Amino acid sequence: MDFSSFRIGFDPSDTKRVHAYWDEIFASQKWAEGKFTQQFEERWEAWNGTPGVAMSSWAGAAMACLEYFHIRGRKVLCPTNTFMATPLSVVKAGGEVIFGDCNREDLCLSYDAVVSAAAQHDLAAVWLVHIGGHIAFDTLKIAEFCRAKGIVLLEDCAHAHGASWNGRKPGTFGDAGAYSFYATKSVSTGEGGMLVSQRPDLIAFAKKYRNYGKFEHEVDGLNYRMSEFTAALGLVQAERLETITAWKNEIAEKHLNPKHPKRLRMPDGMVSGLYKYIVFEPIEKSTGKVYDKLCHAIMKRPGTFPHAEWISQHHWCVPLYYNPEGGR
Ligand SMILES: Cc1ncc(COP(=O)(O)O)c(C=O)c1O
Numbered sequence: 001m002d003f004s005s006f007r008i009g010f011d012p013s014d015t016k017r018v019h020a021y022w023d024e025i026f027a028s029q030k031w032a033e034g035k036f037t038q039q040f041e042e043r044w045e046a047w048n049g050t051p052g053v054a055m056s057s058w059a060g061a062a063m064a065c066l067e068y069f070h071i072r073g074r075k076v077l078c079p080t081n082t083f084m085a086t087p088l089s090v091v092k093a094g095g096e097v098i099f100g101d102c103n104r105e106d107l108c109l110s111y112d113a114v115v116s117a118a119a120q121h122d123l124a125a126v127w128l129v130h131i132g133g134h135i136a137f138d139t140l141k142i143a144e145f146c147r148a149k150g151i152v153l154l155e156d157c158a159h160a161h162g163a164s165w166n167g168r169k170p171g172t173f174g175d176a177g178a179y180s181f182y183a184t185k186s187v188s189t190g191e192g193g194m195l196v197s198q199r200p201d202l203i204a205f206a207k208k209y210r211n212y213g214k215f216e217h218e219v220d221g222l223n224y225r226m227s228e229f230t231a232a233l234g235l236v237q238a239e240r241l242e243t244i245t246a247w248k249n250e251i252a253e254k255h256l257n258p259k260h261p262k263r264l265r266m267p268d269g270m271v272s273g274l275y276k277y278i279v280f281e282p283i284e285k286s287t288g289k290v291y292d293k294l295c296h297a298i299m300k301r302p303g304t305f306p307h308a309e310w311i312s313q314h315h316w317c318v319p320l321y322y323n324p325e326g327g328r
Helices: 012-028 035-048 058-068 085-092 111-120 139-149 200-209 228-259 306-314
Strands: 052-055 075-079 096-100 123-129 152-156 176-180 193-196 277-279 316-318
Touching (some): 052 200, 058 193, 058 200, 123 139, 139 152
Antiparallel strands (some): 176 193
């Protein structure tokens, strides 16, 4: 039984299907903008409960959202405990990053940080990052607050594949969500991303944005398209998503929870995709921290963020990788 050695979240028994799809793509002479991109999006929507637009990476989805909501010259709140992708997307879209603190319990942006930032700044948007594979515990309160104040709420779902809260999926609480299918994620296509939103106008915008604004050229996008080969792999992976989530949760319950009483605890009704299995005590064999350097420090920005600083010192990740050939 091996779940501790790094493995990409992929079932080798799916290889045959991926190869069959790839043969079909070779024969079709259509390597981009074809039926697999559409099928991947439809399958993702079936899981996520909201329409999706496949992108070449998380960054494409993020840029489409930020440009759609016109954040240029405006302020966007980001947690300092995140990957640099989140604040950099704001910088690249011409916005100003305001950093916020998080909760110790879930590692994610706190409601208090949102309220406090909104009292001090005219916020155009909030990036809420679902760190580690669960949904940020303050999501409902933050979503309600943003709705009431007219602040756009964007969910960074890069880690959140497979997560749900009383059946509701990441990216459905705010105005839009952005997933990453980078090689280490719970569900991967090597590279790739997915924008999800319940706003048909944003979905239509994103489809043009990823394709240089074709065909009317009213949207100034660049190339964020996903190739058909990647989309075919994505389709197979999307169909495997629930199996991967259930497998990881079963292993966690059976083998990890009894050993780690000081683990991150989920609220009622929450299922984590377990991108990371997080504990609040040092352990012998750890994969390290989700992030050990906070973004405000990397970007040399002032401010004190006591909870994020505490987290960067006091959490560790227990290895947990999907390995269907390793038994249970
Ligand atoms: C929280 C977070 N946001 C965004 C990204 C960026 O995703 P991508 O590499 O697909 O652009 C990552 C990691 O890759 C991430 O961990």
